[in-house]
Amino acid sequence: MSSFIIEGGRPLQGDISPQGAKNEALQVLCATLLTADPVRIKNLPDISDVRNQIQLLTDIGVKVTHNGKGDMTFQADNVNLDYLKTDDFIHRCSRIRGSVMFIGPLVARFGRAMISKPGGDKIGRRRLDTHFLGIQKLGAHFTYNAERGIFDIKANGLKGCYMLLGEASVTGTANIIMASVFAQGTTTIYNAACEPYVQQLCHLLNSMGANISGIASNLLTIVGVRRLHGATHTVLPDMIEIGSFIGMAAMCGSGIRIKHVNRRQLGIIPDTFRRLGIEVINEGDGLFVPKQEHYEIDSFIDGSFMTFSDAPWPGLTPDLLSVLLVVSTQAKGSVLIHQKMFESRLFFVDKLIDMGAQIILCDPHRAVVVGHDKQVPLHAGRMTSPDIRAGIALLIAALSADGVSRIDNIGQIDRGYQDIEGRLNALGANIKRVD
Numbered sequence: 001m002s003s004f005i006i007e008g009g010r011p012l013q014g015d016i017s018p019q020g021a022k023n024e025a026l027q028v029l030c031a032t033l034l035t036a037d038p039v040r041i042k043n044l045p046d047i048s049d050v051r052n053q054i055q056l057l058t059d060i061g062v063k064v065t066h067n068g069k070g071d072m073t074f075q076a077d078n079v080n081l082d083y084l085k086t087d088d089f090i091h092r093c094s095r096i097r098g099s100v101m102f103i104g105p106l107v108a109r110f111g112r113a114m115i116s117k118p119g120g121d122k123i124g125r126r127r128l129d130t131h132f133l134g135i136q137k138l139g140a141h142f143t144y145n146a147e148r149g150i151f152d153i154k155a156n157g158l159k160g161c162y163m164l165l166g167e168a169s170v171t172g173t174a175n176i177i178m179a180s181v182f183a184q185g186t187t188t189i190y191n192a193a194c195e196p197y198v199q200q201l202c203h204l205l206n207s208m209g210a211n212i213s214g215i216a217s218n219l220l221t222i223v224g225v226r227r228l229h230g231a232t233h234t235v236l237p238d239m240i241e242i243g244s245f246i247g248m249a250a251m252c253g254s255g256i257r258i259k260h261v262n263r264r265q266l267g268i269i270p271d272t273f274r275r276l277g278i279e280v281i282n283e284g285d286g287l288f289v290p291k292q293e294h295y296e297i298d299s300f301i302d303g304s305f306m307t308f309s310d311a312p313w314p315g316l317t318p319d320l321l322s323v324l325l326v327v328s329t330q331a332k333g334s335v336l337i338h339q340k341m342f343e344s345r346l347f348f349v350d351k352l353i354d355m356g357a358q359i360i361l362c363d364p365h366r367a368v369v370v371g372h373d374k375q376v377p378l379h380a381g382r383m384t385s386p387d388i389r390a391g392i393a394l395l396i397a398a399l400s401a402d403g404v405s406r407i408d409n410i411g412q413i414d415r416g417y418q419d420i421e422g423r424l425n426a427l428g429a430n431i432k433r434v435d
Contacts, residue, residue, distance in 0.1 A: 003408045004421065007430035008380055008401035011254040011291075014427045018242050018261060019045040019418040020070060020235035024197040026098035027174045028204050028233055029053050032062065032074035033105035034178060035208060037230030040073045044235060049415045052096045059083060059092065084114040090150050091116075100131060101171055103153055104178035107140050113153040130165055130172030135179050137163045138187065160185035160224055168193045168218065168312040174201055180222040181210045187222040194218050195313040196236055196265045207231040218312075237262050240319045241417060242287070243269045244392050247323040248424075249289035250278040251330055251400040256427065259286040267314045272324065274298075275306065276331055294374060297333035309338035318345070322393040325349065329357040329378065330400065331371035338366050348390035351383040352397055355405075380405040388416035395420070399429055 020043035029050070032039040044050055046069075054072070058064055061080040065073040083089050084106070093099040093116045106113035132142055132151075140155040160183040165172065173193040178201075180187035192198070194216055202215045208231045211223040242261050249256035250273065263270075263285060270280045270287065277295030281288040297306050310318035318341045325337045329352060339345050343364040353359055355378040358370040380403030385391030391413035398405035407413075410433070413420060421431040 001408065001435075002410050003406055003434050004395065004398075004410050005432045005434055006395065006398040006405045006407065008398055008403055008405060009377070010252075010399070010428055010430055012248065012252050012256060012399070012424065012427040012429055013254040015257045015259055016245060016423055016427060017259045018237040018245070019047070021045070021197060021238040022047060022049060022240070022416050023170065023195075024200050024235050025050050026053055027101060027171070027197055027201045028235065029057060029074070030098070030101040030105055030174075031178060031201060031204055031208075032057065033076045033079065033102065034109055034181065034205075035228040035230060036075070036077035037228075038073050038075045039208070039230050040067070040071070040232040042071045042232070042234040044070045044072060045238065045418045046070065047414060047416060047418050048411065049096055049098060052092070053098050056089075056092055056096070056099060056102070059089065079110065081110055081112060084112070090114070090148065098171075100128060101175050101178070103131060103135060104175035107135060107153050107155050108158060108179045108182040111155050111157075114150055115153070116150045130167055130169040131175045134163055134165065134172060134176035134189070137161050138176075138179055138183050140179070158183035160187035160222070162188045163190070165189065165191040167191075170195050170197060173198050173220075177201060177205070177212065177220065177222065181205055181212075181225060181228065183222070183224040185224060187224070189220040189222070190218065192218050192220045193312060195317075196239065200233075200236055204231060204233040207233070236265055239266050239269060240317065240389070242266065243273070243320040244323050244396070244417075246270070246273045246278065246280060246287065246289055247327040248396050248399065250276070250292045250295060250327050251396055253289055254291045255288070257283065257286060257288045261286055263287070268316060269320065272308065272316055272320075273327075276324070276327060276335070278327070295331050297328065297331045297335050297371065305334065305336060307336040307338055310340055319389050321345070322348070322389040323396065325359075325367060325369060326352060326393040326397050328369040328371055329359070329397070330374045332373035334368060334370045336366060336368050340365060345387070345390070348386055348394065351381065351394060352378070354383075355379055355381045355397055355401055357397075377402050379403055382406045382408070384408045385410055385412040388412055392417060392420075399424070
């Protein structure tokens with residue numbers, strides 16, 4: 001198990017560019033299973049979750065060609081369906097949550113899929129009901145083998161239908177879209193997730209010959225087609241990493257420029273940091289965060305207490321609440337962080353409290369942060385990363401703290417952030433990876 005040793009208190013300055021979006025990459029990689037033709041994907045992030053997803057594709061027979069850094073071509077013209085039944089495939093699926101999105105394309109194209117309960121962050125319950133119920137409505141049949149812990153999904157031709165999703169699940173919506181592209185007739189998905197990741201998946205599928213309308217809304221209409229062909233697709237910059245860099249620049253920066261961010265796809269993320277009092281300047285297709293000697297939390301128009309809570313897109317993504325929480329510890333004022341979706345995601349705050357942060361954990365979903373106004377810096381500590389987003393929040397805290405900190409289990413951070421220590425060290429950080 002690897003760890004980071006971080007010397008805190010070093011000002012960060014310079015330019016940094018975001019990686020390709022992790023969540024989008026996992027979806028579009030699965031979409032390559034829908035055709036026997038080559039599909040080229042550019043700007044893939046070099047992170048462990050994406051590498052594991054690509055390895056899964058390779059294991060089931062997809063040909064992978066490396067064209068350059070982050071640029072690969074995938075051809076699923078000889079998929080080995082028998083491999084889906086092996087213990088090795090089931091074990092690999094259990095290590096990565098993105099594997100659940102194999103169900104939609106495999107059932108759509110081949111009429112069969114097998115999957116174990118997927119892995120991923122330990123942030124509370126993450127139901128698969130939306131995936132299963134949506135694909136069942138299209139005509140697939142699910143059975144569960146309790147002894148092996150696997151789901152067996154079969155379909156003898158899918159048929160389009162109307163469905164109202166119980167939750168606007170991003171991966172659930174993606175799975176249902178991919179299952180619907182070959183369904184006979186028309187599929188209408190209401191309360192669909194409309195995050196940029198899902199929009200990008202739909203654009204890729206349309207460029208492959210699918211017929212999807214309503215993109216960027218929560219009402220998608222998919223007219224089934226007989227086959228898809230190859231295409232080329234470029235993954236968007238990772239908006240979660242961009243938000244992480246904004247928070248890092250506010251707490252530790254002496255002027256950081258975040259380049260090539262595709263600002264139109266960031267939604268309310270920059271304005272949310274501005275409500276913390278952080279100056280975020282638009283520069284072309286980039287952002288500049290000058291040194292923040294001081295930042296004061298805004299209040300609502302009626303003067304009431306500022307609250308940040310997650311919501312389906314275009315609301316605030318839950319993946320940034322951990323970063324907003326840690327940045328608030330050095331703001332002037334107080335804020336309530338309300339994590340509605342996952343009941344274990346705020347449990348990392350005890351590590352921040354040990355570092356001197358003033359945080360009241362009200363319950364598993366809510367925490368009140370009383371900021372230090374940069375008058376009392378956090379102090380160094382030893383901590384363990386429980387998930388990707390808490391991991392980056394703890395790294396930001398360590399970079400701002402007095403003294404030398406250690407973060408264990410950084411494999412969690414590696415799942416979502418590409419060469420994070422190398423890129424931050426180029427800005428002036430002192431982060432060392434040790435085994």
